[in-house]
Amino acid sequence: MKYQPINSNLFKRNRKNFMSQMQGNSLAVFNSNDIYPVSADSTLPFEQHRDIFYLSGVDQEESILVLFPSCPKPQYQEILFLKETNAHIAIWEGEKLTKDKAFEVSGIKTVFWLQDMEKVMRELMSYADTIYINTNEHYRAVVETETREDRFTSWIRNKYPAHSIAKSNPILQRLRSVKDSIEIDLMQKACDITEKGFRRILNFVKPGVWEYEIEAEYIHEFVKNRSKKFAYTPIIASGNNANVLHYIENNQQCSEGELILMDVGAEYANYSADMTRTIPVSGKFTDRQKAVYNAVHRVKNEATKMLVPGTIWADYHVEVGKIMTSELLGLGLLNKEDVQHENPEWPAYKKYFMHGTSHHIGLDTHDYGLLHEPMQANMVFTVEPGIYLPDEGFGIRLEDDVVIKENDTPFNLMRNIPIEAEEIEELMNS
Numbered sequence: 001m002k003y004q005p006i007n008s009n010l011f012k013r014n015r016k017n018f019m020s021q022m023q024g025n026s027l028a029v030f031n032s033n034d035i036y037p038v039s040a041d042s043t044l045p046f047e048q049h050r051d052i053f054y055l056s057g058v059d060q061e062e063s064i065l066v067l068f069p070s071c072p073k074p075q076y077q078e079i080l081f082l083k084e085t086n087a088h089i090a091i092w093e094g095e096k097l098t099k100d101k102a103f104e105v106s107g108i109k110t111v112f113w114l115q116d117m118e119k120v121m122r123e124l125m126s127y128a129d130t131i132y133i134n135t136n137e138h139y140r141a142v143v144e145t146e147t148r149e150d151r152f153t154s155w156i157r158n159k160y161p162a163h164s165i166a167k168s169n170p171i172l173q174r175l176r177s178v179k180d181s182i183e184i185d186l187m188q189k190a191c192d193i194t195e196k197g198f199r200r201i202l203n204f205v206k207p208g209v210w211e212y213e214i215e216a217e218y219i220h221e222f223v224k225n226r227s228k229k230f231a232y233t234p235i236i237a238s239g240n241n242a243n244v245l246h247y248i249e250n251n252q253q254c255s256e257g258e259l260i261l262m263d264v265g266a267e268y269a270n271y272s273a274d275m276t277r278t279i280p281v282s283g284k285f286t287d288r289q290k291a292v293y294n295a296v297h298r299v300k301n302e303a304t305k306m307l308v309p310g311t312i313w314a315d316y317h318v319e320v321g322k323i324m325t326s327e328l329l330g331l332g333l334l335n336k337e338d339v340q341h342e343n344p345e346w347p348a349y350k351k352y353f354m355h356g357t358s359h360h361i362g363l364d365t366h367d368y369g370l371l372h373e374p375m376q377a378n379m380v381f382t383v384e385p386g387i388y389l390p391d392e393g394f395g396i397r398l399e400d401d402v403v404i405k406e407n408d409t410p411f412n413l414m415r416n417i418p419i420e421a422e423e424i425e426e427l428m429n430s
Contacts, residue, residue, distance in 0.1 A: 001059055002226045003269035008107040010182040011057040014175065015078060018055060019069040021171045027068035027124055028132035028168050029156070031149045032061050045229075049149065050363040051134055051172055053270055056080060056106040060097055062114055064152075071127055075110050079120065084113040121156075130164040131156060137169040140366050177360055177369035179378045183271065184403060184413075187362065187380060190231065190273035191401060191413040193266040197221040198277060198417055202427045207256035207281050211236040214262065215250050222266040231272035232365045235263035238281065242395030243388045245355060254281045259289060259394045265365065272365040274382050275414055276399035283428035285421055289394060292387050293421050295327040296396045299385040303357050307381055307402055307410045313358070313371040320357045324385060325349045333387075352387050361401055377406035380413070 022028060030052040036044045048059045056065050062083040071077045085096035099111040112120055125131070133153045136143055157165065179187070197218040204217050214236045222230065237247045238254040242261035254260055258281045265273035278293065280286075285293060303320045325348065328334040334348050342348040358381040360369035369379065381404070386397030400414040418424050 001269075002223075002228050004226070005105075006057055006186070006269060007182055008057060008105060010180055011055060011105075012107045013180060015055050015067060017175050018168075018171055019067055021175075022067070022069060022132065023130050023166060025070050025128055026130035026132060026164075026166060027066060027071070027128045028134075029152065030055060030065040030067075030134050030168070031147075031152050032058070032063040034148045035061050036145075048270060050176075050270065051168070054172070054176055054363060056108065058082075058097065058102065058106055059270070063097075064114070064117060065108075066121075066124065068124055068128065071124065073127075076120075076124060078108045078110060080106060080108050080111045081114045081117045081120075082111060084115065125160050125163065128163065130166050131160070132166045132168045133157075134168045134172075137167075137173070138364075138366070138368065139371065173368045173370050174373075176362060176367065177379055178376055179362060179380055179403070183362065184378070184380070186269050186271045187273065187401065188413050190227070190266050190268035190271050191275070191417070193222055193225045193227050193268055194264065194273040194275050195414070195417045196225055197264065197266065198262075198275065199427070201262070202279065202418070202424065205254070205260065205279060205281060205428065206283075207254065209254050209281070211238055211241075211250040211252050211254065211260075214254075214260070218264055225266075227266040227268050229267055231265040231267040231274065235261065235276075237261045237263075237395070240390055240393050240395075242278070242397075243390040245388075256282050257286070259285075259396065261395055261397055263397065263399065270363055272361055272363070272367075273413075274361050274365055274384075274399060274401055275417060276384055276386075276397045277417070277419065277424075278396045278398065279424055279428065284425050288392070289396075290421050292331060292389065292394075293396050293398075295331055296385055296387050296398050297419065297421075299323050299327055300383050300398050300400070303385060304383050304400070304402055304410050304412070307358070307375065307383070307404050309375060309377050309404060309406060311375045313375070316375075317357055320385065321347055321349050321353075324353050324387075328352055328387070331387075333389075352389065353385060354388070355384075355386070357385055358382050375404055377404050379404045 033049040035046050052065050064081040066079040102111045200221045233248045236250040238260045239258040241247045261278045263276040265275050302323050338348040360367040361380050384399035388395035400412050403411040
């Protein structure tokens with residue numbers, strides 16, 4: 001791994017919190033992700049399942065975590081099953097976790113090799129009444145591939161049909177949405193790396209540059225600072241490309257007078273940053289571009305103030321819509337009649353700002369979190385309003401990652417990333 005070792009106290013606390021919410025006499029199982037094939041002998045880079053990482057810190061394929069807090073054998077209350085390493089694997093693939101190293105990473109003392117899993121599970125299931133399976137119930141999830149977790153679930157339900165089934169996901173949705181201080185530090189690191197990439201770009205962009213060249217500059221800076229990749233597929237959208245919300249081709253040349261919308265974030269230790277900035281190719285906004293830019297910036301600032309404990313996500317978006325409506329009226333994009341006759345199901349402002357303002361962020365860019373429940377301290381949300389003007393040839397979105405605080409103003413993890421229009425112009429022309 002490129003990232004520095006993480007304090008295992010994070011994973012110990014996460015397991016303790018999870019187990020405190022399990023039913024009596026039950027065990028829970030979490031699997032690593034598969035390594036997914038492309039074709040021939042090629043594969044996609046391995047990405048650990050965020051749930052087993054959250055609970056153990058293990059960042060390796062073919063790993064299984066079992067939690068059984070009421071097990072009559074104390075040494076079996078937390079178990080890791082790992083792929084056995086050997087000299088041959090070390091030569092061809094690099095070193096894998098040893099049992100000692102797994103304890104160092106996770107704080108779990110009982111580690112078996114994977115070939116012992118069925119034998120050990122047979123004993124554990126004789127003690128347990130209920131098994132927690134891990135299903136993906138994220139509100140944006142669309143899963144068409146059978147996962148390693150799915151295969152394990154099918155196996156254990158067929159092998160032990162008399163056991164009751166419970167779900168891990170509702171517990172994890174709540175736990176993972178509220179961040180530990182160590183997690184916030186890791187997210188700050190991801191944001192700091194993202195800042196380095198953005199500052200690099202401000203010194204690089206000029207008329208004639210290609211979107212993919214900008215993408216390359218970002219990944220250079222990210223990897224240089226111990227990030228292994230973009231946290232998500234980057235959007236480098238010049239001119240009218242910015243009006244395609246998920247534009248990812250990044251293959252057009254940037255022309256004088258255009259704006260570039262860049263929705264980019266680094267990952268660090270599997271934690272995501274999610275930043276959007278919009279900059280002028282020529283190093284200076286036109287008066288119209290700056291007026292729209294500053295309107296978006298004001299909406300972002302006002303929206304951020306509402307991220308406090310107790311806020312309901314749906315109500316928050318209604319209030320942000322009112323702020324955006326006021327700004328669009330000021331820009332002449334809406335008039336009073338548009339607002340008076342708007343469809344409540346699709347308000348007038350949605351013509352120019354059609355997506356949501358905020359989502360949870362953490363181990364996943366669109367992280368776990370139950371949106372119908374009130375916001376809590378130490379949740380982390382993006383704030384990302386935008387105004388999209390295809391008739392004028394540009395779109396503007398600004399986005400920061402913000403921590404909700406208990407008795408304080410929200411804390412912006414991207415507070416050091418330039419965002420004021422004048423500062424961006426100054427840095428681009430320095």
